[in-house]
Structures are given as structure tokens and as C-alpha cells.
Amino acid sequence: MRIPFLSRGGGMMATDPVCNMEVDTKKPNGGTFEHKGETYYFCGPGCNRAFEKEPEAYLSGEKKMEM
Numbered sequence: 001m002r003i004p005f006l007s008r009g010g011g012m013m014a015t016d017p018v019c020n021m022e023v024d025t026k027k028p029n030g031g032t033f034e035h036k037g038e039t040y041y042f043c044g045p046g047c048n049r050a051f052e053k054e055p056e057a058y059l060s061g062e063k064k065m066e067m
């Protein structure tokens, strides 16, 4: 059985769309943000805020934050 990497709940890891770090979906340090029905998880509040401003830019890969 194939287990999707981006699964909701269950202590899975998600990828922060801003810096591409792995984030624990159960306790994301940067909280979550909902965009077009999808929930995104962040490693820190800075990434959450950056994504909130321009979600499309990060999702399309146009913008990236260097860690």
C-alpha cells in the first residue's frame, strides 16, 4: 500500500512550501495556512507570513526563501 507523503493528520510530515523544510503536521512551529482548500504547514511564523502574502508565488516555485 502506498502512503502519501502529504497526508492530513496521523503524525505525518508535510513540506513547508516556502523553504521546503519538513514540518510535523501535528505541531507545526509556524502554524498552518489554508489556501484553496489545502492546508499548508510551516517551520516558523516567518514562512507562514511570507506564504500568506503571496501563496501563488511560492506554489509555482517563482519565489523561494533561502534558509
Ligand SMILES: [Zn+2]
Pocket (backbone or CB within 6 Å): 016, 018, 019, 020, 021, 042, 043, 044, 047
Ligand atoms: Zn520554512
